[in-house]
Structures are given as structure tokens and as C-alpha cells.
Amino acid sequence: xxxxxxxxxxxxxxxxxxxxxxxxxxxxxxxxxxxxxxxxxxxxxxxxxxxxxxxxxxxxxxxxxxxxxxxxxxxxxxxxxxxxxxxxxxxxxxxxxxxxxxxxxxxxxxxxxxxxxxxxxxxxxxxxxxxxxxxxxxxxxxxxxxxxxxxxxxxxxxxxxxxxxxxxxxxxxxxxxxxxxxxxxx
Numbered sequence: 001x002x003x004x005x006x007x008x009x010x011x012x013x014x015x016x017x018x019x020x021x022x023x024x025x026x027x028x029x030x031x032x033x034x035x036x037x038x039x040x041x042x043x044x045x046x047x048x049x050x051x052x053x054x055x056x057x058x059x060x061x062x063x064x065x066x067x068x069x070x071x072x073x074x075x076x077x078x079x080x081x082x083x084x085x086x087x088x089x090x091x092x093x094x095x096x097x098x099x100x101x102x103x104x105x106x107x108x109x110x111x112x113x114x115x116x117x118x119x120x121x122x123x124x125x126x127x128x129x130x131x132x133x134x135x136x137x138x139x140x141x142x143x144x145x146x147x148x149x150x151x152x153x154x155x156x157x158x159x160x161x162x163x164x165x166x167x168x169x170x171x172x173x174x175x176x177x178x179x180x181x182x183x184x185x186x
Contacts (some may be wrong), residue, residue: 130154130156130160130161130164131164131167131168133154134150134154134161134164134165134168135168135173135174135183137150137153137154138150138168138174138181138182138183139183141183142182142183144177144180144181144182145180145181146179146180146181147161147162147165147179147181150165150181165181172184
């Protein structure tokens with residue numbers, strides 16, 4: 001029994017030694033894991049701080065750019081308003097000098113007086129309506145035509161064509177750019 005017990009004691013010692021070695025290895029693993037987690041947390045915290053600083057800098061830059069754009073836009077709009085006011089004054093003076101109200105700011109010619117239609121012209125039912133005649137004239141001028149010129153071609157006051165032109169614009173048959181009417185291509 002003495003031999004058995006000494007062999008058992010050696011085996012128990014080996015198991016204890018092995019357990020202690022594994023316990024020590026587990027301690028090292030735990031320590032390394034904690035150190036890695038701490039390092040990771042610090043890195044994430046530092047990266048988060050740097051990202052927030054960078055975001056704050058970018059937001060400040062964007063706000064500055066927006067402020068500069070607002071200032072520029074206000075300046076440009078102020079200049080445009082002054083130009084419009086000056087053009088309106090010039091238009092009023094030119095209109096007063098010509099004795100009428102011009103159709104467009106770029107057009108400082110008064111419309112001719114409306115031509116009187118004879119009784120025979122009014123009685124003709126085969127003549128196309130005002131809408132078709134206006135559309136035909138606009139289609140004949142692919143480079144654009146002013147409402148005053150349409151009225152001149154039709155021999156009527158341009159003001160009587162405003163409603164017709166508006167309805168053609170709403171239908172999408174013609175389009176208006178500045179003071180010129182253009183046919184819409186299908």
C-alpha cells in the first residue's frame with residue numbers, strides 16, 4: 001500500500017501542478033483579456049472624442065459657409081431689387097413719354113389703336129376664331145413673338161389677346177419666356 005499511496009501522491013501532485021499551471025494560464029488570459037478590453041474602450045472613447053471634435057469643426061465650417069451664402073444672396077437680391085426699381089422708374093418715364101403702357105419692359109413702343117372691324121367681317125362664320133388665329137401666328141414664329149406683334153398681325157388691340165394667350169399657356173400649347181411666346185413642340 002505504501003507504493004500505491006506514493007504513486008497516488010505523485011499523481012495527485014501532477015494533477016495539482018497541472019491545475020495550478022492551468023489556473024495560472026487562465027489568470028494570464030484573464031489579465032490579457034481585461035487589458036485588451038480596456039485598451040479597446042480607451043481607443044473607442046478617443047476615436048469618439050475625435051469624431052465629435054471633427055464633426056463640430058465641420059458643422060462650424062458649414063455654418064460659416066451658409067452665413068456667407070446668406071450674406072451674398074441678400075446682397076445680390078438687394079442689387080436685383082434696386083435694378084428692378086430703377087427699371088420700373090425708367091419704364092414709367094418711357095411709358096409716360098410714349099403716352100401709353102408698354103407690354104414688356106424691353107418693348108417701349110405703344111400698341112397701335114385697334115382696327116375697327118366692318119360689319120361684313122363680323123358676319124363671316126368661316127373665319128377661324130381668335131384662339132386658332134393666335135395659335136397659328138405663334139406657330140409661324142418659332143423664334144418667338146410678342147403679344148403686341150400678334151395683335152398687330154391680327155389687327156386687334158393686344159390687350160384683347162391676354163385671355164386667349166393665358167388659356168393657351170395653361171393648356172401647354174404655347175410657352176412664354178420673358179415677353180415672347182413660343183410654340184410648344186409635340
